[in-house]
Amino acid sequence: MSEKFTGSFTQQEALSEAAIEAAMNVMRHGRLHRYNVIDGELGEAALLEQEFAAQIGAKYCLAVASGGYAMATALRAVGVKHGDKVLTNAFTLAPVPGSIAAVGASPVFVDVTEELTIDLEDLASKADQASVLMLSHMRGHLCDMDRLMQICDGAGITVIEDCAHTMGAAWNGIASGRMGAAGCYSCQTYKHVNSGEGGLLITDDAEIAARAIMLSGSYMLYERHLAAPAPEVFERVKFETPNISGRMDNLRAAILRPQLRDLGRQVGRWNERYQKIEAGLRDTPGLTVVQRPEAETYVGSSIQFLLLEWSPESVAEVIARCAKRGVELKWFGGAEPAGFTSRYDSWRYAEPQNLPQSDRILAAIVDMRVPLTFSLEDCAQIARIIRSEVGAVYQAG
Numbered sequence: 103m104s105e106k107f108t109g110s111f112t113q114q115e116a117l118s119e120a121a122i123e124a125a126m127n128v129m130r131h132g133r134l135h136r137y138n139v140i141d142g143e144l145g146e147a148a149l150l151e152q153e154f155a156a157q158i159g160a161k162y163c164l165a166v167a168s169g170g171y172a173m174a175t176a177l178r179a180v181g182v183k184h185g186d187k188v189l190t191n192a193f194t195l196a197p198v199p200g201s202i203a204a205v206g207a208s209p210v211f212v213d214v215t216e217e218l219t220i221d222l223e224d225l226a227s228k229a230d231q232a233s234v235l236m237l238s239h240m241r242g243h244l245c246d247m248d249r250l251m252q253i254c255d256g257a258g259i260t261v262i263e264d265c266a267h268t269m270g271a272a273w274n275g276i277a278s279g280r281m282g283a284a285g286c287y288s289c290q291t292y293k294h295v296n297s298g299e300g301g302l303l304i305t306d307d308a309e310i311a312a313r314a315i316m317l318s319g320s321y322m323l324y325e326r327h328l329a330a331p332a333p334e335v336f337e338r339v340k341f342e343t344p345n346i347s348g349r350m351d352n353l354r355a356a357i358l359r360p361q362l363r364d365l366g367r368q369v370g371r372w373n374e375r376y377q378k379i380e381a382g383l384r385d386t387p388g389l390t391v392v393q394r395p396e397a398e399t400y401v402g403s404s405i406q407f408l409l410l411e412w413s414p415e416s417v418a419e420v421i422a423r424c425a426k427r428g429v430e431l432k433w434f435g436g437a438e439p440a441g442f443t444s445r446y447d448s449w450r451y452a453e454p455q456n457l458p459q460s461d462r463i464l465a466a467i468v469d470m471r472v473p474l475t476f477s478l479e480d481c482a483q484i485a486r487i488i489r490s491e492v493g494a495v496y497q498a499g
């Protein structure tokens with residue numbers, strides 16, 4: 103009898119007692135709206151912004167309703183307008199082109215490499231097509247950020263970083279989100295901190311920060327922020343910036359603050375699990391593990407491997423055989439978007455684009471979530487199951 107994994111790929115850990123206590127406090131006083139504070143009180147949302155800015159080393163921070171909202175707000179705040187083109191990754195998830203569509207702009211997709219990062223050659227060749235790059239650090243893989251910034255600075259391209267999968271990650275010791283003009287994070291349940299929904303936007307640019315705060319629906323209450331630029335910056339933008347409500351509330355902020363204090367420890371736990379699975383998959387014939395660059399500090403909250411040059415039928419068979427043994431794998435090469443996967447050609451509101459290199463790689467990407475509820479033994483078992491099923495199909499083909 104072959105072994106079967108019986109755990110859940112979607113079960114999160116419970117919130118800590120500190121987070122539960124903080125939420126109870128907010129519910130007991132009832133001031134859930136971020137600007138509903140009594141004399142001398144610092145609201146949870148404002149404190150969260152102040153703490154995250156300090157933790158990540160940014161001048162300004164804004165907490166909002168979702169990661170996707172943070173990205174659309176950053177695009178608006180840097181001046182992207184209806185009809186503009188915005189460069190972005192061909193390998194990413196739907197909220198990324200969605201944030202571009204939200205501001206009436208259209209995505210220009212850039213190829214993905216076998217390292218699962220944005221192809222810098224393709225980026226350089228498309229640099230004249232747009233003045234903004236929405237850079238998705240998809241599944242936590244960081245490209246050579248020094249080279250990317252060199253290309254973008256040289257071409258006058260403003261970079262916005264989508265750090266939905268890289269909260270806690272760094273390139274050469276610089277936190278993900280700190281090299282572009284703005285960094286956007288998600289606090290949605292499946293990311294690195296969990297408030298159900300939520301997002302954070304960081305920047306060192308005073309005007310971007312002031313516009314983002316006005317956009318999020320601050321009315322004229324921006325002086326209640328603790329990680330915001332000086333009032334005179336708001337004076338310059340407040341009459342020309344629309345209110346597109348998307349604030350975070352004090353309840354979510356309250357449960358996020360203790361989680362951010364715990365982020366370093368959680369990153370360590372993710373990476374133990376990731377490394378266990380990676381070690382179990384290494385040197386499996388037909389399977390390519392993604393080599394992590396020396397300069398990258400990553401967060402192994404998910405793992406990917408490649409079945410390069412496999413037929414679609416064989417990849418589908420591996421997925422089905424693993425599923426039978428309790429291991430849920432996602433495939434980016436499926437003809438139809440399924441679950442959380444989708445491909446650039448399924449975003450049909452964007453102009454059709456031809457990316458044969460990306461097609462080849464997307465057809466090979468198999469993706470798996472690594473929840474912290476997995477034990478290290480679970481991780482070893484999952485790797486054994488994948489290894490044996492990949493092996494069985496590979497030998498038969």
Ligand SMILES: *Cc1c(COP(=O)(O)O)cnc(C)c1O
Nearest residue numbers: 168169170195197264266288290
């Ligand atoms: C989850 C996610 C987002 C957006 O986050 P939400 O908080 O769900 O809006 C953005 N980019 C990527 C790659 C994501 O996976």
